[in-house]
Amino acid sequence: MKVLHYVNQFFAGMGGEDAASTPPVLIPGAVGPGRGLGLEISATLACGDDYFAEHEDDALGQLLAWLDEARPDVLVCGPAFGSGRYGYACGTLAREAFRLGIVSVCGMDPQNPGVLAAQGKAYIVPTSANVAGMRDALPKMAALTVALAAGEDPSAAGPFLPRHVRRNAFAAETGADRAVELLLAKIAGDTRSEIPIPDPGRIPPGPVLDIAAATIALVTESGCVPRGNPDQLPSRHARSWHRYAIDGVASLSPEHYESVHGGFELGAASEDPNRLVPLDALRQLEASRRVGTVHGWLYTTTGNGTPVAAAALFGQAIAAELNEEGVDGVILTGT
Amino acid sequence: MVITALPSIASxxxxxxxxxGIAITNPVGDRSLTREQEVELRRAITERALTMLxxxxxxxSVWELKPGEATTTP
Known part of the structure; x- marks a missing residue:
């Protein structure tokens, strides 16, 4: 069994934040937490968290080249616990290693953005949010690594986060029988689903303190685009989002805007796209000084058949842009 | 904040x-109203959205459009 291990600069013993800009290094054998895995680690890959975040293409290029050369049975990443940058590097590296045909085991807190970055392409052992969970995490990651290297069923080797992989299986009863059973249970007060929806457990962000001086952006998943759909936003399974300048635009007129969403009937939207995005109303409230400024860009995508994990990545990217541009609050309309 | 006719899914x-929101096909509009009534409705929804922010x-939390109506926490 050949195992490689990825850690950040801190767990590689290179230093703390002062060493976070260290480019990737290849270290023979096990380092730091790798020694606690109880596995034979042939080499450790390490990279500074900031370097990975700021030079992702370069960092990935080097790390993947080493991985491709070594061709391990399993790549172990972390555990990163609640560390966002470290977790992001682990999840991203695991996802890209998957494209090379290399399976990965990560460890991180379920809320770590690295979980989304991995896009279901890694086996992620849920850990505590801080390093106190090291002793609990390492044996679980090791057990999963051994099972995967041996080609055994990983689900028998311990818990890992959902990978959003659906497999066909035969059920004892037909869908009609099961649906009726679920409906009767719901009427009796027992609401269940065959497809569990994870509770992201978020708490609301703080309020906009002075909305009369605030910049408010409009974002939508209603497929609202300039007429003619200049960027070819698809009607379903969108893989991108776009933004369109609305500086000086008083209203989303049907002459100039439309929706290309394929998930609902477009009659009402075609007559008046303001029914999807309330630009005309927000302009009135801007004129009456109820709100400071309407942000100069409308952000849009089609939310139709989009996995929550993919939509969350769109949201994160859009939020990062809006943050950078000094937007204080967002009105997002959903269809 | 999010305006949608499917608040439980958003939550x-x-x-x-x-x-x-008003409906899946028109979260911030209602084609059964007159033009003036609809513009007023949309202004009221947007005003309520700002209040939420x-x-x-x-x-x-999920709010209904009218301030007096039930506010629920899923």
Missing amino acids: MAGATRVLR ETEFSRR
């Missing part, structure tokens, strides 16, 4: 400030 997906919440 399950993690949205923390949710306002119930400036309100402190300790838990994920």
Whole structure:
């Protein structure tokens, strides 16, 4: 069994934040937490968290080249616990290693953005949010690594986060029988689903303190685009989002805007796209000084058949842009 | 904050400030109204959206359009 291990600069013993800009290094054998895995680690890959975040293409290029050369049975990443940058590097590296045909085991807190970055392409052992969970995490990651290297069923080797992989299986009863059973249970007060929806457990962000001086952006998943759909936003399974300048635009007129969403009937939207995005109303409230400024860009995508994990990545990217541009609050309309 | 006619789905997906919209096909409009009535409705929804943005919440919350109507926490 050949195992490689990825850690950040801190767990590689290179230093703390002062060493976070260290480019990737290849270290023979096990380092730091790798020694606690109880596995034979042939080499450790390490990279500074900031370097990975700021030079992702370069960092990935080097790390993947080493991985491709070594061709391990399993790549172990972390555990990163609640560390966002470290977790992001682990999840991203695991996802890209998957494209090379290399399976990965990560460890991180379920809320770590690295979980989304991995896009279901890694086996992620849920850990505590801080390093106190090291002793609990390492044996679980090791057990999963051994099972995967041996080609055994990983689900028998311990818990890992959902990978959003659906497999066909035969059920004892037909869908009609099961649906009726679920409906009767719901009427009796027992609401269940065959497809569990994870509770992201978020708490609301703080309020906009002075909305009369605030910049408010409009974002939508209603497929609202300039007429003619200049960027070819698809009607379903969108893989991108776009933004369109609305500086000086008083209203989303049907002459100039439309929706290309394929998930609902477009009659009402075609007559008046303001029914999807309330630009005309927000302009009135801007004129009456109820709100400071309407942000100069409308952000849009089609939310139709989009996995929550993919939509969350769109949201994160859009939020990062809006943050950078000094937007204080967002009105997002959903269809 | 999110305006949608499917507030439970928005809440399950993690949205923390949710306002119930009019319909799936027109969250911020109503073609059964006159033009003036509809513009007034949309202004009221947007005003309520701004109020949600400036309100402190300790838990994920869903608001109905009319302030007097029930406010729920999923």
